[in-house]
Amino acid sequence: DPPAVPVISLSTSNPKSGHYTQNSVEDDFELSTVCYRPEGLDKLLEQTKFTKKELQILYRGFKNECPSGIVNEEAFKLIYSQFFPQGDSSTYAHFLFEAFDTNKNGSVSFEDFVMGLSIILRGSINDRLNWAFNLYDLNKDGCITKEEMLDIMKSIYDMMGKWTYPCMQDNAPKEHVENFFQKMDRNNDGVVTIDEFIESCQKDENIMQSMQLFDNVI
Amino acid sequence: MAAGVAAWLPFARAAAIGWMPVANCPMPIAPRDQSKRQDELIVLNVSGRRFQTWRTTLERYPDTLLGSSEKEFFYNEETKEYFFDRDPDAFRSVLNFYRTGKLHYPRHECISAYDEELAFFGIIPEIIGDCCYEEYKDRKRENAERLMDDQEENKDSKLPHMNFRETMWRAFENPHTSTMALVFYYVTGFFIAISVITNVVETVPCGSTPNQKDVPCGERYTVAFFCMDTACVMIFTVEYLMRLFAAPSRYRFMRSVMSIIDVVAILPYYIGLIMTNNEDVSGAFVTLRVFRVFRIFKFSRHSQGLRILGYTLKSCASELGFLLFSLTMAIIIFATVMFYAEKGSTSSKFTSIPASFWYTIVTMTTLGYGDMVPKTIAGKIFGSICSLSGVLVIALPVPVIVSNFSRIYHQNQRADKRRAQKVQKARLARIRAAKSGSSTAFLHSKRNGLFTGLPQLQGSEEGDQQLNKTASLLESQHHHLLHCLEKTTAHEFVDEQLYEQNCLEGTLQSCPSRSPSLSSQEGPTSTCCCRRSRKNPHLPSAGVPPTCQRSLQELSAIHIQCGDQPPLSTSRSSLNMKLDEGSRLNCKTGLITTAIISVPTPPAISPEGDGQSLTSTNVQTPASSNVVKVSAL
Numbered sequence: 099d100p101p102a103v104p105v106i107s108l109s110t111s112n113p114k115s116g117h118y119t120q121n122s123v124e125d126d127f128e129l130s131t132v133c134y135r136p137e138g139l140d141k142l143l144e145q146t147k148f149t150k151k152e153l154q155i156l157y158r159g160f161k162n163e164c165p166s167g168i169v170n171e172e173a174f175k176l177i178y179s180q181f182f183p184q185g186d187s188s189t190y191a192h193f194l195f196e197a198f199d200t201n202k203n204g205s206v207s208f209e210d211f212v213m214g215l216s217i218i219l220r221g222s223i224n225d226r227l228n229w230a231f232n233l234y235d236l237n238k239d240g241c242i243t244k245e246e247m248l249d250i251m252k253s254i255y256d257m258m259g260k261w262t263y264p265c266m267q268d269n270a271p272k273e274h275v276e277n278f279f280q281k282m283d284r285n286n287d288g289v290v291t292i293d294e295f296i297e298s299c300q301k302d303e304n305i306m307q308s309m310q311l312f313d314n315v316i
Numbered sequence: 317m318a319a320g321v322a323a324w325l326p327f328a329r330a331a332a333i334g335w336m337p338v339a340n341c342p343m344p345i346a347p348r349d350q351s352k353r354q355d356e357l358i359v360l361n362v363s364g365r366r367f368q369t370w371r372t373t374l375e376r377y378p379d380t381l382l383g384s385s386e387k388e389f390f391y392n393e394e395t396k397e398y399f400f401d402r403d404p405d406a407f408r409s410v411l412n413f414y415r416t417g418k419l420h421y422p423r424h425e426c427i428s429a430y431d432e433e434l435a436f437f438g439i440i441p442e443i444i445g446d447c448c449y450e451e452y453k454d455r456k457r458e459n460a461e462r463l464m465d466d467q468e469e470n471k472d473s474k475l476p477h478m479n480f481r482e483t484m485w486r487a488f489e490n491p492h493t494s495t496m497a498l499v500f501y502y503v504t505g506f507f508i509a510i511s512v513i514t515n516v517v518e519t520v521p522c523g524s525t526p527n528q529k530d531v532p533c534g535e536r537y538t539v540a541f542f543c544m545d546t547a548c549v550m551i552f553t554v555e556y557l558m559r560l561f562a563a564p565s566r567y568r569f570m571r572s573v574m575s576i577i578d579v580v581a582i583l584p585y586y587i588g589l590i591m592t593n594n595e596d597v598s599g600a601f602v603t604l605r606v607f608r609v610f611r612i613f614k615f616s617r618h619s620q621g622l623r624i625l626g627y628t629l630k631s632c633a634s635e636l637g638f639l640l641f642s643l644t645m646a647i648i649i650f651a652t653v654m655f656y657a658e659k660g661s662t663s664s665k666f667t668s669i670p671a672s673f674w675y676t677i678v679t680m681t682t683l684g685y686g687d688m689v690p691k692t693i694a695g696k697i698f699g700s701i702c703s704l705s706g707v708l709v710i711a712l713p714v715p716v717i718v719s720n721f722s723r724i725y726h727q728n729q730r731a732d733k734r735r736a737q738k739v740q741k742a743r744l745a746r747i748r749a750a751k752s753g754s755s756t757a758f759l760h761s762k763r764n765g766l767f768t769g770l771p772q773l774q775g776s777e778e779g780d781q782q783l784n785k786t787a788s789l790l791e792s793q794h795h796h797l798l799h800c801l802e803k804t805t806a807h808e809f810v811d812e813q814l815y816e817q818n819c820l821e822g823t824l825q826s827c828p829s830r831s832p833s834l835s836s837q838e839g840p841t842s843t844c845c846c847r848r849s850r851k852n853p854h855l856p857s858a859g860v861p862p863t864c865q866r867s868l869q870e871l872s873a874i875h876i877q878c879g880d881q882p883p884l885s886t887s888r889s890s891l892n893m894k895l896d897e898g899s900r901l902n903c904k905t906g907l908i909t910t911a912i913i914s915v916p917t918p919p920a921i922s923p924e925g926d927g928q929s930l931t932s933t934n935v936q937t938p939a940s941s942n943v944v945k946v947s948a949l
Contacts, residue, residue: 159323218330261815262807308336308343
């Protein structure tokens with residue numbers, strides 16, 4: 099066994115506190131005293147497509163920033179905003195948080211984190227497209243409406259901030275959404291389903307190529 | 317980018333998957349990790365104590381000694397470790413900074429030793445965490461004051477040549493500078509004392525003439541006292557005029573408290589001289605003599621404590637005001653009550669409410685003269701309540717004021733708060749500038765074309781290597797991420813004044829055309845070298861107003877010239893070689909970002925493989941851009 103395995107597997111892999119309420123002092127206190135330990139390294143190796151070394155590096159980074167073992171939405175937003183100093187990335191971070199938090203308990207544990215990353219970075223193109231669809235589908239009902247897409251688009255444009263060239267127009271997101279729907283919505287019913295999405299993406303060279311960018315992130 | 321979250325960069329890059337399907341244009345190529353080094357433990361031997369950490373931990377802060385290649389100078393081949401001949405205790409906090417992202421100041425450490433360690437390792441002290449920053453600043457201030465005091469003492473002994481006026485002023489301000497000043501100091505003090513004593517003795521009845529009752533000495537020995545008074549006033553007048561002459565700023569001197577006291581002290585005499593003729597106003601003249609007592613305030617020049625007392629009184633004005641206000645309230649209440657209570661009794665001294673004020677004050681301050689006493693039962697009851705509450709009302713605020721005094725007194729001993737606030741503002745500005753350095757770093761590197769996209773130098777291995785050498789991998793990945801966002805939204809990041817420029821002008825085609833040969837002929841990476849050749853001032857797009865440069869420099873609190881001047885403009889031109897991005901606004905941004913705290917990298921990419929004639933000789937000169945390396949967040 100390699101030395102210095104940072105993950106200790108416990109039989110109870112659930113956090114000690116049951117559920118997380120929003121914005122209460124006791125809640126903060128709970129989160130700070132709870133130390134959430136993820137499942138064993140071996141189990142994660144099975145569930146994800148990362149190597150052991152990669153998991154180790156990921157966990158070390160994760161634990162460094164979140165010593166309690168879980169990320170709540172505020173911390174998530176804060177971390178993500180460090181990368182976009184000029185814009186406001188909180189909305190997009192919120193959507194990301196929703197996408198990573200698969201069991202909807204208001205916090206992202208290391209497993210959630212690493213499983214999401216495994217799909218994005220090591221999954222097949224279809225998996226990645228699926229994940230992206232899941233991100234866009236805010237209410238997780240299987241189809242993307244124009245409103246949902248507009249929210250996503252606005253959040254992406256928000257990250258640019260104010261100082262851009264050319265000057266950011268107010269209807270830029272809307273136009274972009276129209277563009278998107280024109281491309282994706284095959285049967286023009288006003289929503290994009292997963293099949294339409296995957297099909298349209300597969301036909302688009304740019305998207306296919308950009309999906310491959312993620313192969314070398316780690 | 318706060319390097320503490322550098323470990324999350326892969327996550328941020330992965331999260332960009334959300335942008336891909338909505339982007340309409342192709343994404344730039346990602347920078348590749350050429351080294352592909354496994355993360356390794358490195359050993360730091362500091363004066364015998366060995367510290368171990370991951371290499372990536374240290375690389376979080378590439379602007380410091382340990383995070384950059386500067387540490388290679390300390391590498392010991394035989395023992396395969398980095399040896400530093402420094403204090404291991406101070407090194408602990410330095411290393412913890414890398415680990416946790418927070419710099420702490422250990423209280424037992426000497427402030428100047430700690431500062432030296434920070435300077436050695438290339439860490440700016442402003443990023444000390446809030447938990448330790450107060451302590452650090454206090455210690456630093458004390459140290460600076462001590463140094464200043466020492467300096468002043470030394471300075472007094474060795475003086476540059478000053479003119480007569482300045483010498484006089486210094487002599488007035490600090491009597492210990494020369495013998496003359498000391499003599500002057502004592503003489504004036506003596507005469508102040510004489511004057512005050514004279515005023516006092518004047519009123520004492522001394523002796524009696526046979527046919528009159530006791531007369532005050534002043535009237536008996538009028539001439540003597542008059543002479544004494546004249547002498548004192550003459551001395552004071554001469555002193556005042558001399559001070560006025562020597563003062564560096566006469567207007568300010570005349571407005572100062574001390575000079576007003578001086579004037580008030582001598583004015584009655586002169587007014588008396590002028591007005592002795594006129595008998596009508598002699599009554600008023602007599603009262604003017606009261607102002608002679610102000611001469612005693614002249615002693616405050618001779619006593620530091622008096623001055624501080626005056627100052628503390630002034631700064632405690634609000635507390636004193638509150639005390640006075642609450643006392644006034646209580647006095648009015650009790651006076652009213654007593655008046656109405658005593659209204660019924662005959663021959664009551666409480667004739668009106670204002671008349672009762674005197675009783676209330678005397679009772680509340682527990683003086684109890686007894687000249688006014690209540691006679692009715694109700695009056696006596698309320699009178700006792702009054703005296704009891706008087707004790708409370710007076711006793712409670714007084715300790716508060718006393719403690720205020722002592723607090724202000726001690727504060728007054730050190731430097732004042734105003735200087736601290738300025739420093740705080742400067743500190744925040746520095747941190748903010750370092751933080752914004754990340755965005756400016758991105759804009760800067762955009763112009764230098766760190767992400768070259770489609771490298772048209774095929775198979776130039778060294779080109780790739782040099783590309784990676786010049787940019788820290790972390791930074792290039794971060795910049796690639798930002799570039800992807802730009803592509804997705806079809807907008808570009810610019811900095812503030814450029815944005816305002818664009819909005820104001822609205823015409824974006826006015827950027828002077830760079831020599832189109834540059835962009836079209838050579839490969840994109842070669843032209844960047846033009847910026848290197850600072851010796852080519854004839855490069856076309858130098859028409860950018862220098863105001864951009866200046867205002868950007870104001871963004872960062874530290875003005876560090878990276879030394880790249882106008883030729884910078886040409887670099888950007890073709891470095892973003894995607895010609896489909898339309899007109900390059902970047903030409904306007906040429907002069908900007910020469911002063912950034914977080915110095916990204918020497919921006920050039922070597923086109924050596926290209927062998928173009930335009931390439932400047934030495935691409936790898938970091939000297940020109942990295943004038944100062946300070947640690948950015």
